[in-house]
Amino acid sequence: MSGVRGGAQVSTNPLGQLTLDQLRQRTSLKWREHPDDVLPLWVAEMDVPLAEPVARAITDAVERGDTGYPAGTAYPEALAEFARRRWGWDGLAVERTALVPDVMHGVVEALRLVTEPGDAVVVNCPVYPPFYETLAHADRRIVEAPLGADLRIDLGTLEDAFQRARADGRSAAYLLCSPHNPTGVVHSAAELSDVAALARQHGVRVVADEIHAPVVARDAGFVPYLSVPGTENGLSLMSASKGWNLAGLRGGLLVAGPAAAGDLARVPDGVSIGTSHLGVIAHTAAFRDGGEWLDALVTGLDDNRRLLAALLAEHLPAIRYQPGPATCLAWLDCRALGLGGDPASVFLDRGRVALNSGLAFGTGGAGHVRLNLGTAPGLVTEAVHRMTSAID
Structure with a gap:
Protein backbone atom coordinates (compact mmCIF):
# COMPACT_ATOMS: atom_id res chain seq x y z
CA MET A 1 0.00 0.00 0.00
CA SER A 2 1.23 3.48 -0.85
CA GLY A 3 2.37 5.28 2.26
CA VAL A 4 5.18 6.91 4.19
CA ARG A 5 8.11 4.72 5.12
CA GLY A 6 11.28 6.09 6.65
CA GLY A 7 10.16 9.62 5.84
CA ALA A 8 9.86 9.01 2.08
CA GLN A 9 6.60 8.80 0.14
CA VAL A 10 6.19 5.45 -1.61
CA SER A 11 4.75 5.93 -5.11
CA THR A 12 3.50 2.42 -5.85
CA ASN A 13 0.64 2.25 -8.35
CA PRO A 14 -2.54 2.05 -6.23
CA LEU A 15 -4.30 0.10 -8.97
CA GLY A 16 -3.89 -3.65 -8.75
CA GLN A 17 -2.86 -3.75 -5.10
CA LEU A 18 -6.11 -5.43 -4.05
CA THR A 19 -7.14 -8.92 -5.09
CA LEU A 20 -10.56 -9.72 -6.49
CA ASP A 21 -11.38 -11.56 -3.26
CA GLN A 22 -10.48 -8.46 -1.25
CA LEU A 23 -12.57 -6.26 -3.50
CA ARG A 24 -15.59 -8.53 -3.17
CA GLN A 25 -15.50 -7.92 0.59
CA ARG A 26 -16.43 -4.29 -0.04
CA THR A 27 -20.01 -3.29 0.71
CA SER A 28 -20.18 -0.25 -1.59
CA LEU A 29 -22.48 0.09 -4.58
CA LYS A 30 -19.97 -1.08 -7.17
CA TRP A 31 -19.50 -4.43 -5.45
CA ARG A 32 -23.06 -5.02 -4.25
CA GLU A 33 -25.22 -4.12 -7.26
CA HIS A 34 -24.52 -7.37 -9.14
CA PRO A 35 -23.99 -11.06 -8.28
CA ASP A 36 -20.45 -12.29 -7.62
CA ASP A 37 -20.11 -13.83 -11.08
CA VAL A 38 -20.33 -10.34 -12.62
CA LEU A 39 -17.16 -8.28 -13.06
CA PRO A 40 -18.21 -4.71 -12.12
CA LEU A 41 -16.55 -2.00 -14.20
CA TRP A 42 -19.33 0.54 -14.16
CA VAL A 43 -19.87 3.18 -11.44
CA ALA A 44 -16.89 5.49 -10.86
CA GLU A 45 -15.49 3.83 -7.76
CA MET A 46 -11.85 2.85 -8.11
CA ASP A 47 -10.36 -0.42 -6.90
CA VAL A 48 -7.63 1.16 -4.78
CA PRO A 49 -6.59 1.19 -1.13
CA LEU A 50 -7.04 4.50 0.63
CA ALA A 51 -4.13 6.93 0.31
CA GLU A 52 -2.11 6.75 3.52
CA PRO A 53 -2.29 10.49 4.36
CA VAL A 54 -6.07 10.36 4.02
CA ALA A 55 -6.40 7.19 6.08
CA ARG A 56 -4.21 8.68 8.80
CA ALA A 57 -6.23 11.91 8.92
CA ILE A 58 -9.52 10.04 9.26
CA THR A 59 -8.18 7.64 11.86
CA ASP A 60 -6.76 10.47 13.93
CA ALA A 61 -10.09 12.31 13.81
CA VAL A 62 -12.01 9.23 14.91
CA GLU A 63 -9.59 8.60 17.76
CA ARG A 64 -10.19 12.18 18.93
CA GLY A 65 -13.93 11.78 18.58
CA GLY A 290 -1.82 13.11 -1.36
CA GLY A 291 0.04 14.39 -4.41
CA GLU A 292 2.50 11.53 -4.83
CA TRP A 293 -0.24 8.94 -4.38
CA LEU A 294 -2.23 10.76 -7.06
CA ASP A 295 0.77 10.84 -9.40
CA ALA A 296 1.07 7.07 -9.11
CA LEU A 297 -2.64 6.64 -9.76
CA VAL A 298 -2.59 8.87 -12.84
CA THR A 299 0.35 6.90 -14.23
CA GLY A 300 -1.52 3.66 -13.62
CA LEU A 301 -4.59 4.99 -15.42
CA ASP A 302 -2.43 6.00 -18.39
CA ASP A 303 -1.12 2.43 -18.51
CA ASN A 304 -4.66 1.07 -18.39
CA ARG A 305 -5.77 3.30 -21.26
CA ARG A 306 -2.96 1.96 -23.43
CA LEU A 307 -3.76 -1.59 -22.34
CA LEU A 308 -7.46 -1.21 -23.16
CA ALA A 309 -6.70 0.28 -26.57
CA ALA A 310 -4.36 -2.60 -27.41
CA LEU A 311 -6.82 -5.24 -26.19
CA LEU A 312 -9.69 -3.76 -28.17
CA ALA A 313 -7.54 -3.51 -31.31
CA GLU A 314 -6.68 -7.20 -30.97
CA HIS A 315 -9.98 -8.71 -29.83
CA LEU A 316 -12.77 -6.21 -30.61
CA PRO A 317 -11.49 -3.97 -33.42
CA ALA A 318 -15.03 -2.91 -34.33
CA ILE A 319 -15.26 -0.95 -31.06
CA ARG A 320 -14.13 2.65 -31.47
CA TYR A 321 -12.19 4.08 -28.53
CA GLN A 322 -10.67 7.57 -28.41
CA PRO A 323 -8.69 7.60 -25.15
CA GLY A 324 -9.03 10.86 -23.26
CA PRO A 325 -6.31 11.93 -20.81
CA ALA A 326 -8.69 12.49 -17.89
CA THR A 327 -10.97 10.55 -15.51
CA CYS A 328 -10.83 6.82 -14.78
CA LEU A 329 -13.43 6.19 -17.49
CA ALA A 330 -13.43 4.96 -21.09
CA TRP A 331 -16.18 5.78 -23.60
CA LEU A 332 -16.59 2.97 -26.11
CA ASP A 333 -18.50 3.25 -29.38
CA CYS A 334 -19.94 -0.22 -29.97
CA ARG A 335 -22.37 0.62 -32.77
CA ALA A 336 -20.43 -1.35 -35.38
CA LEU A 337 -21.02 -4.54 -33.37
CA GLY A 338 -24.71 -4.44 -34.25
CA LEU A 339 -25.85 -4.97 -30.66
CA GLY A 340 -28.56 -2.31 -30.76
CA GLY A 341 -28.90 0.80 -28.64
CA ASP A 342 -27.89 -0.83 -25.35
CA PRO A 343 -24.81 -3.03 -25.78
CA ALA A 344 -24.20 -2.87 -22.02
CA SER A 345 -27.14 -5.22 -21.51
CA VAL A 346 -25.58 -7.72 -23.93
CA PHE A 347 -22.20 -7.57 -22.23
CA LEU A 348 -23.88 -8.10 -18.86
CA ASP A 349 -26.21 -10.92 -19.88
CA ARG A 350 -23.77 -12.85 -22.08
CA GLY A 351 -20.37 -11.81 -20.78
CA ARG A 352 -21.09 -11.13 -17.10
CA VAL A 353 -19.30 -7.80 -17.13
CA ALA A 354 -21.15 -4.70 -15.88
CA LEU A 355 -20.62 -1.47 -17.81
CA ASN A 356 -22.65 1.74 -17.89
CA SER A 357 -25.22 1.92 -20.67
CA GLY A 358 -24.68 4.86 -22.97
CA LEU A 359 -28.43 5.46 -23.17
CA ALA A 360 -28.38 7.26 -19.80
CA PHE A 361 -25.87 9.83 -21.11
CA GLY A 362 -28.36 11.58 -23.38
CA THR A 363 -28.27 12.20 -27.12
CA GLY A 364 -25.30 10.44 -28.69
CA GLY A 365 -25.16 7.72 -26.05
CA ALA A 366 -27.04 4.96 -27.88
CA GLY A 367 -24.77 2.12 -28.92
CA HIS A 368 -22.08 3.16 -26.44
CA VAL A 369 -20.87 1.92 -23.07
CA ARG A 370 -18.74 3.46 -20.33
CA LEU A 371 -16.03 1.27 -18.81
CA ASN A 372 -14.28 2.06 -15.53
CA LEU A 373 -10.50 1.84 -15.93
CA GLY A 374 -9.85 2.42 -12.23
CA THR A 375 -8.97 -1.19 -11.56
CA ALA A 376 -6.17 -3.73 -11.92
CA PRO A 377 -4.74 -4.33 -15.41
CA GLY A 378 -5.68 -7.99 -15.06
CA LEU A 379 -9.32 -7.06 -14.57
CA VAL A 380 -9.25 -4.76 -17.61
CA THR A 381 -7.95 -7.74 -19.59
CA GLU A 382 -10.60 -10.03 -18.14
CA ALA A 383 -13.32 -7.51 -19.01
CA VAL A 384 -12.31 -7.39 -22.67
CA HIS A 385 -12.18 -11.19 -22.83
CA ARG A 386 -15.69 -11.36 -21.38
CA MET A 387 -16.94 -8.73 -23.82
CA THR A 388 -15.42 -10.71 -26.66
CA SER A 389 -17.12 -13.91 -25.51
CA ALA A 390 -20.45 -12.05 -25.38
CA ILE A 391 -20.46 -11.50 -29.15
CA ASP A 392 -18.82 -14.74 -30.30
Whole structure:
Protein backbone atom coordinates (compact mmCIF):
# COMPACT_ATOMS: atom_id res chain seq x y z
CA MET A 1 0.00 0.00 0.00
CA SER A 2 1.23 3.48 -0.85
CA GLY A 3 2.37 5.28 2.26
CA VAL A 4 5.18 6.91 4.19
CA ARG A 5 8.11 4.72 5.12
CA GLY A 6 11.28 6.09 6.65
CA GLY A 7 10.16 9.62 5.84
CA ALA A 8 9.86 9.01 2.08
CA GLN A 9 6.60 8.80 0.14
CA VAL A 10 6.19 5.45 -1.61
CA SER A 11 4.75 5.93 -5.11
CA THR A 12 3.50 2.42 -5.85
CA ASN A 13 0.64 2.25 -8.35
CA PRO A 14 -2.54 2.05 -6.23
CA LEU A 15 -4.30 0.10 -8.97
CA GLY A 16 -3.89 -3.65 -8.75
CA GLN A 17 -2.86 -3.75 -5.10
CA LEU A 18 -6.11 -5.43 -4.05
CA THR A 19 -7.14 -8.92 -5.09
CA LEU A 20 -10.56 -9.72 -6.49
CA ASP A 21 -11.38 -11.56 -3.26
CA GLN A 22 -10.48 -8.46 -1.25
CA LEU A 23 -12.57 -6.26 -3.50
CA ARG A 24 -15.59 -8.53 -3.17
CA GLN A 25 -15.50 -7.92 0.59
CA ARG A 26 -16.43 -4.29 -0.04
CA THR A 27 -20.01 -3.29 0.71
CA SER A 28 -20.18 -0.25 -1.59
CA LEU A 29 -22.48 0.09 -4.58
CA LYS A 30 -19.97 -1.08 -7.17
CA TRP A 31 -19.50 -4.43 -5.45
CA ARG A 32 -23.06 -5.02 -4.25
CA GLU A 33 -25.22 -4.12 -7.26
CA HIS A 34 -24.52 -7.37 -9.14
CA PRO A 35 -23.99 -11.06 -8.28
CA ASP A 36 -20.45 -12.29 -7.62
CA ASP A 37 -20.11 -13.83 -11.08
CA VAL A 38 -20.33 -10.34 -12.62
CA LEU A 39 -17.16 -8.28 -13.06
CA PRO A 40 -18.21 -4.71 -12.12
CA LEU A 41 -16.55 -2.00 -14.20
CA TRP A 42 -19.33 0.54 -14.16
CA VAL A 43 -19.87 3.18 -11.44
CA ALA A 44 -16.89 5.49 -10.86
CA GLU A 45 -15.49 3.83 -7.76
CA MET A 46 -11.85 2.85 -8.11
CA ASP A 47 -10.36 -0.42 -6.90
CA VAL A 48 -7.63 1.16 -4.78
CA PRO A 49 -6.59 1.19 -1.13
CA LEU A 50 -7.04 4.50 0.63
CA ALA A 51 -4.13 6.93 0.31
CA GLU A 52 -2.11 6.75 3.52
CA PRO A 53 -2.29 10.49 4.36
CA VAL A 54 -6.07 10.36 4.02
CA ALA A 55 -6.40 7.19 6.08
CA ARG A 56 -4.21 8.68 8.80
CA ALA A 57 -6.23 11.91 8.92
CA ILE A 58 -9.52 10.04 9.26
CA THR A 59 -8.18 7.64 11.86
CA ASP A 60 -6.76 10.47 13.93
CA ALA A 61 -10.09 12.31 13.81
CA VAL A 62 -12.01 9.23 14.91
CA GLU A 63 -9.59 8.60 17.76
CA ARG A 64 -10.19 12.18 18.93
CA GLY A 65 -13.93 11.78 18.58
CA ASP A 66 -13.74 14.68 16.13
CA THR A 67 -17.00 13.87 14.34
CA GLY A 68 -19.01 17.08 14.69
CA TYR A 69 -19.88 19.82 12.23
CA PRO A 70 -17.33 21.22 9.76
CA ALA A 71 -15.61 24.54 10.44
CA GLY A 72 -12.71 26.63 9.23
CA THR A 73 -10.98 27.14 5.91
CA ALA A 74 -8.49 24.27 5.84
CA TYR A 75 -10.21 22.62 2.87
CA PRO A 76 -10.17 25.61 0.48
CA GLU A 77 -6.66 26.50 1.64
CA ALA A 78 -5.45 23.00 0.74
CA LEU A 79 -7.22 23.15 -2.63
CA ALA A 80 -5.77 26.60 -3.38
CA GLU A 81 -2.25 25.33 -2.69
CA PHE A 82 -2.89 22.20 -4.77
CA ALA A 83 -4.12 24.40 -7.65
CA ARG A 84 -0.92 26.46 -7.48
CA ARG A 85 1.32 23.40 -7.48
CA ARG A 86 -0.58 21.27 -9.96
CA TRP A 87 -2.17 23.70 -12.39
CA GLY A 88 -0.12 26.87 -11.92
CA TRP A 89 -3.28 28.72 -10.87
CA ASP A 90 -3.02 31.15 -7.98
CA GLY A 91 -6.47 32.71 -8.44
CA LEU A 92 -8.48 30.46 -6.14
CA ALA A 93 -9.52 32.87 -3.39
CA VAL A 94 -10.39 31.12 -0.14
CA GLU A 95 -12.89 33.86 0.74
CA ARG A 96 -14.83 33.07 -2.45
CA THR A 97 -15.54 29.44 -1.58
CA ALA A 98 -18.33 27.60 0.22
CA LEU A 99 -18.48 24.05 1.50
CA VAL A 100 -21.11 21.86 -0.16
CA PRO A 101 -22.13 18.29 0.77
CA ASP A 102 -20.90 17.02 -2.60
CA VAL A 103 -20.48 18.28 -6.15
CA MET A 104 -23.99 17.49 -7.41
CA HIS A 105 -25.55 19.17 -4.37
CA GLY A 106 -23.25 22.09 -5.15
CA VAL A 107 -24.43 22.13 -8.77
CA VAL A 108 -28.03 22.43 -7.58
CA GLU A 109 -27.12 25.26 -5.21
CA ALA A 110 -25.17 27.07 -7.93
CA LEU A 111 -28.04 26.79 -10.39
CA ARG A 112 -30.44 28.11 -7.76
CA LEU A 113 -28.21 31.17 -7.48
CA VAL A 114 -28.22 31.99 -11.19
CA THR A 115 -31.51 30.58 -12.55
CA GLU A 116 -35.13 30.12 -11.53
CA PRO A 117 -37.43 27.09 -11.81
CA GLY A 118 -38.36 26.57 -15.45
CA ASP A 119 -35.18 28.23 -16.77
CA ALA A 120 -32.96 26.39 -19.24
CA VAL A 121 -29.63 24.73 -18.52
CA VAL A 122 -27.38 23.74 -21.42
CA VAL A 123 -25.37 20.49 -21.29
CA ASN A 124 -22.91 18.86 -23.70
CA CYS A 125 -24.22 15.37 -24.39
CA PRO A 126 -23.36 12.58 -24.05
CA VAL A 127 -22.73 13.58 -20.45
CA TYR A 128 -22.81 12.33 -16.85
CA PRO A 129 -26.35 10.95 -16.29
CA PRO A 130 -27.00 12.69 -12.94
CA PHE A 131 -26.95 15.99 -14.84
CA TYR A 132 -30.28 14.98 -16.36
CA GLU A 133 -31.74 13.58 -13.16
CA THR A 134 -30.62 16.52 -11.01
CA LEU A 135 -31.78 19.20 -13.42
CA ALA A 136 -35.20 17.57 -13.79
CA HIS A 137 -35.54 17.34 -10.01
CA ALA A 138 -34.57 21.01 -9.70
CA ASP A 139 -37.27 21.95 -12.25
CA ARG A 140 -34.79 23.23 -14.82
CA ARG A 141 -35.31 22.71 -18.56
CA ILE A 142 -32.49 20.84 -20.30
CA VAL A 143 -31.14 22.08 -23.63
CA GLU A 144 -28.64 19.73 -25.24
CA ALA A 145 -25.58 20.88 -27.17
CA PRO A 146 -24.11 17.62 -28.51
CA LEU A 147 -20.36 17.20 -28.68
CA GLY A 148 -18.72 17.13 -32.09
CA ALA A 149 -17.55 13.96 -33.82
CA ASP A 150 -14.16 14.51 -32.19
CA LEU A 151 -15.91 14.45 -28.78
CA ARG A 152 -15.01 18.09 -28.15
CA ILE A 153 -17.22 21.13 -27.63
CA ASP A 154 -18.69 22.36 -30.93
CA LEU A 155 -18.93 26.14 -30.59
CA GLY A 156 -21.54 26.50 -33.33
CA THR A 157 -23.74 23.89 -31.69
CA LEU A 158 -23.18 25.51 -28.30
CA GLU A 159 -24.15 28.95 -29.60
CA ASP A 160 -27.33 27.52 -31.07
CA ALA A 161 -28.13 25.94 -27.70
CA PHE A 162 -27.49 29.25 -25.92
CA GLN A 163 -29.85 31.01 -28.32
CA ARG A 164 -32.56 28.41 -27.72
CA ALA A 165 -32.02 28.58 -23.97
CA ARG A 166 -32.46 32.37 -23.98
CA ALA A 167 -35.17 32.59 -26.66
CA ASP A 168 -37.91 33.45 -24.19
CA GLY A 169 -35.79 36.08 -22.43
CA ARG A 170 -35.45 34.03 -19.25
CA SER A 171 -32.19 33.39 -17.42
CA ALA A 172 -30.12 30.44 -18.55
CA ALA A 173 -27.04 28.56 -17.41
CA TYR A 174 -24.46 26.26 -18.96
CA LEU A 175 -23.45 23.24 -16.90
CA LEU A 176 -19.95 22.56 -18.18
CA CYS A 177 -18.41 19.16 -17.47
CA SER A 178 -14.64 19.73 -17.27
CA PRO A 179 -12.87 17.37 -17.70
CA HIS A 180 -15.67 15.71 -19.59
CA ASN A 181 -17.39 12.60 -18.31
CA PRO A 182 -17.67 10.12 -20.06
CA THR A 183 -15.19 11.01 -22.83
CA GLY A 184 -12.18 11.97 -20.69
CA VAL A 185 -11.59 15.05 -22.85
CA VAL A 186 -9.66 17.93 -21.26
CA HIS A 187 -10.83 21.29 -22.57
CA SER A 188 -8.03 23.61 -23.67
CA ALA A 189 -7.53 27.19 -22.49
CA ALA A 190 -8.56 28.42 -25.95
CA GLU A 191 -11.75 26.37 -25.88
CA LEU A 192 -12.67 27.60 -22.42
CA SER A 193 -11.95 31.21 -23.40
CA ASP A 194 -14.26 30.81 -26.40
CA VAL A 195 -16.93 29.32 -24.13
CA ALA A 196 -16.62 32.25 -21.73
CA ALA A 197 -16.89 34.79 -24.56
CA LEU A 198 -19.94 33.03 -25.99
CA ALA A 199 -21.59 32.88 -22.57
CA ARG A 200 -21.03 36.62 -22.02
CA GLN A 201 -22.41 37.40 -25.48
CA HIS A 202 -25.63 35.52 -24.81
CA GLY A 203 -26.01 36.30 -21.11
CA VAL A 204 -25.60 32.71 -19.99
CA ARG A 205 -24.06 31.93 -16.59
CA VAL A 206 -21.51 29.12 -16.51
CA VAL A 207 -21.36 26.52 -13.74
CA ALA A 208 -18.35 24.20 -14.19
CA ASP A 209 -18.34 20.71 -12.70
CA GLU A 210 -14.60 20.10 -12.28
CA ILE A 211 -14.76 17.07 -9.98
CA HIS A 212 -12.42 15.05 -12.23
CA ALA A 213 -9.78 17.80 -12.41
CA PRO A 214 -7.20 15.95 -10.27
CA VAL A 215 -7.48 12.82 -12.44
CA VAL A 216 -5.69 14.23 -15.49
CA ALA A 217 -2.49 13.07 -17.13
CA ARG A 218 0.28 15.50 -16.16
CA ASP A 219 1.10 16.37 -19.78
CA ALA A 220 -2.56 17.06 -20.65
CA GLY A 221 -2.58 20.46 -18.92
CA PHE A 222 -5.89 20.77 -17.09
CA VAL A 223 -7.11 24.37 -17.13
CA PRO A 224 -9.49 25.53 -14.36
CA TYR A 225 -12.45 27.33 -15.92
CA LEU A 226 -12.12 30.30 -13.58
CA SER A 227 -8.49 30.79 -14.61
CA VAL A 228 -9.26 31.92 -18.16
CA PRO A 229 -10.19 35.49 -19.16
CA GLY A 230 -13.85 36.42 -19.09
CA THR A 231 -14.94 33.97 -16.39
CA GLU A 232 -15.32 36.53 -13.61
CA ASN A 233 -19.01 35.69 -13.07
CA GLY A 234 -18.49 31.94 -13.32
CA LEU A 235 -18.97 29.30 -10.65
CA SER A 236 -17.03 26.07 -10.23
CA LEU A 237 -17.44 22.88 -8.22
CA MET A 238 -14.29 21.06 -7.11
CA SER A 239 -13.61 18.06 -4.90
CA ALA A 240 -11.06 15.39 -4.00
CA SER A 241 -13.75 12.74 -4.39
CA LYS A 242 -12.74 11.29 -7.76
CA GLY A 243 -9.00 11.75 -7.46
CA TRP A 244 -8.69 9.85 -4.19
CA ASN A 245 -11.79 7.59 -4.35
CA LEU A 246 -13.66 9.36 -1.56
CA ALA A 247 -17.29 9.02 -2.66
CA GLY A 248 -18.13 7.60 0.76
CA LEU A 249 -16.53 10.63 2.47
CA ARG A 250 -18.46 13.33 0.74
CA GLY A 251 -17.39 16.92 0.46
CA GLY A 252 -16.97 19.60 -2.16
CA LEU A 253 -16.27 23.28 -2.68
CA LEU A 254 -18.28 25.83 -4.59
CA VAL A 255 -15.80 28.37 -5.96
CA ALA A 256 -16.85 31.77 -7.33
CA GLY A 257 -15.20 34.16 -9.74
CA PRO A 258 -14.75 37.76 -8.51
CA ALA A 259 -18.02 38.98 -10.02
CA ALA A 260 -19.95 36.02 -8.57
CA ALA A 261 -18.96 36.65 -4.95
CA GLY A 262 -22.36 38.22 -4.27
CA ASP A 263 -24.08 35.11 -5.58
CA LEU A 264 -21.95 32.91 -3.37
CA ALA A 265 -22.90 34.95 -0.30
CA ARG A 266 -26.49 33.81 -0.81
CA VAL A 267 -25.69 30.13 -0.22
CA PRO A 268 -27.62 29.14 2.95
CA ASP A 269 -25.48 28.32 5.98
CA GLY A 270 -27.28 25.00 6.26
CA VAL A 271 -25.72 23.84 3.00
CA SER A 272 -22.17 24.14 4.32
CA ILE A 273 -23.09 22.75 7.73
CA GLY A 274 -24.55 19.73 5.94
CA THR A 275 -21.11 18.80 4.59
CA SER A 276 -19.48 15.81 6.28
CA HIS A 277 -16.83 16.90 8.77
CA LEU A 278 -14.92 13.66 8.19
CA GLY A 279 -15.28 14.28 4.47
CA VAL A 280 -13.73 17.73 4.84
CA ILE A 281 -10.87 16.24 6.85
CA ALA A 282 -10.29 13.53 4.23
CA HIS A 283 -10.43 15.91 1.26
CA THR A 284 -8.13 18.39 2.97
CA ALA A 285 -5.54 15.68 3.60
CA ALA A 286 -5.83 14.48 0.00
CA PHE A 287 -5.18 17.89 -1.52
CA ARG A 288 -2.49 18.78 1.02
CA ASP A 289 -0.53 15.52 1.30
CA GLY A 290 -1.82 13.11 -1.36
CA GLY A 291 0.04 14.39 -4.41
CA GLU A 292 2.50 11.53 -4.83
CA TRP A 293 -0.24 8.94 -4.38
CA LEU A 294 -2.23 10.76 -7.06
CA ASP A 295 0.77 10.84 -9.40
CA ALA A 296 1.07 7.07 -9.11
CA LEU A 297 -2.64 6.64 -9.76
CA VAL A 298 -2.59 8.87 -12.84
CA THR A 299 0.35 6.90 -14.23
CA GLY A 300 -1.52 3.66 -13.62
CA LEU A 301 -4.59 4.99 -15.42
CA ASP A 302 -2.43 6.00 -18.39
CA ASP A 303 -1.12 2.43 -18.51
CA ASN A 304 -4.66 1.07 -18.39
CA ARG A 305 -5.77 3.30 -21.26
CA ARG A 306 -2.96 1.96 -23.43
CA LEU A 307 -3.76 -1.59 -22.34
CA LEU A 308 -7.46 -1.21 -23.16
CA ALA A 309 -6.70 0.28 -26.57
CA ALA A 310 -4.36 -2.60 -27.41
CA LEU A 311 -6.82 -5.24 -26.19
CA LEU A 312 -9.69 -3.76 -28.17
CA ALA A 313 -7.54 -3.51 -31.31
CA GLU A 314 -6.68 -7.20 -30.97
CA HIS A 315 -9.98 -8.71 -29.83
CA LEU A 316 -12.77 -6.21 -30.61
CA PRO A 317 -11.49 -3.97 -33.42
CA ALA A 318 -15.03 -2.91 -34.33
CA ILE A 319 -15.26 -0.95 -31.06
CA ARG A 320 -14.13 2.65 -31.47
CA TYR A 321 -12.19 4.08 -28.53
CA GLN A 322 -10.67 7.57 -28.41
CA PRO A 323 -8.69 7.60 -25.15
CA GLY A 324 -9.03 10.86 -23.26
CA PRO A 325 -6.31 11.93 -20.81
CA ALA A 326 -8.69 12.49 -17.89
CA THR A 327 -10.97 10.55 -15.51
CA CYS A 328 -10.83 6.82 -14.78
CA LEU A 329 -13.43 6.19 -17.49
CA ALA A 330 -13.43 4.96 -21.09
CA TRP A 331 -16.18 5.78 -23.60
CA LEU A 332 -16.59 2.97 -26.11
CA ASP A 333 -18.50 3.25 -29.38
CA CYS A 334 -19.94 -0.22 -29.97
CA ARG A 335 -22.37 0.62 -32.77
CA ALA A 336 -20.43 -1.35 -35.38
CA LEU A 337 -21.02 -4.54 -33.37
CA GLY A 338 -24.71 -4.44 -34.25
CA LEU A 339 -25.85 -4.97 -30.66
CA GLY A 340 -28.56 -2.31 -30.76
CA GLY A 341 -28.90 0.80 -28.64
CA ASP A 342 -27.89 -0.83 -25.35
CA PRO A 343 -24.81 -3.03 -25.78
CA ALA A 344 -24.20 -2.87 -22.02
CA SER A 345 -27.14 -5.22 -21.51
CA VAL A 346 -25.58 -7.72 -23.93
CA PHE A 347 -22.20 -7.57 -22.23
CA LEU A 348 -23.88 -8.10 -18.86
CA ASP A 349 -26.21 -10.92 -19.88
CA ARG A 350 -23.77 -12.85 -22.08
CA GLY A 351 -20.37 -11.81 -20.78
CA ARG A 352 -21.09 -11.13 -17.10
CA VAL A 353 -19.30 -7.80 -17.13
CA ALA A 354 -21.15 -4.70 -15.88
CA LEU A 355 -20.62 -1.47 -17.81
CA ASN A 356 -22.65 1.74 -17.89
CA SER A 357 -25.22 1.92 -20.67
CA GLY A 358 -24.68 4.86 -22.97
CA LEU A 359 -28.43 5.46 -23.17
CA ALA A 360 -28.38 7.26 -19.80
CA PHE A 361 -25.87 9.83 -21.11
CA GLY A 362 -28.36 11.58 -23.38
CA THR A 363 -28.27 12.20 -27.12
CA GLY A 364 -25.30 10.44 -28.69
CA GLY A 365 -25.16 7.72 -26.05
CA ALA A 366 -27.04 4.96 -27.88
CA GLY A 367 -24.77 2.12 -28.92
CA HIS A 368 -22.08 3.16 -26.44
CA VAL A 369 -20.87 1.92 -23.07
CA ARG A 370 -18.74 3.46 -20.33
CA LEU A 371 -16.03 1.27 -18.81
CA ASN A 372 -14.28 2.06 -15.53
CA LEU A 373 -10.50 1.84 -15.93
CA GLY A 374 -9.85 2.42 -12.23
CA THR A 375 -8.97 -1.19 -11.56
CA ALA A 376 -6.17 -3.73 -11.92
CA PRO A 377 -4.74 -4.33 -15.41
CA GLY A 378 -5.68 -7.99 -15.06
CA LEU A 379 -9.32 -7.06 -14.57
CA VAL A 380 -9.25 -4.76 -17.61
CA THR A 381 -7.95 -7.74 -19.59
CA GLU A 382 -10.60 -10.03 -18.14
CA ALA A 383 -13.32 -7.51 -19.01
CA VAL A 384 -12.31 -7.39 -22.67
CA HIS A 385 -12.18 -11.19 -22.83
CA ARG A 386 -15.69 -11.36 -21.38
CA MET A 387 -16.94 -8.73 -23.82
CA THR A 388 -15.42 -10.71 -26.66
CA SER A 389 -17.12 -13.91 -25.51
CA ALA A 390 -20.45 -12.05 -25.38
CA ILE A 391 -20.46 -11.50 -29.15
CA ASP A 392 -18.82 -14.74 -30.30
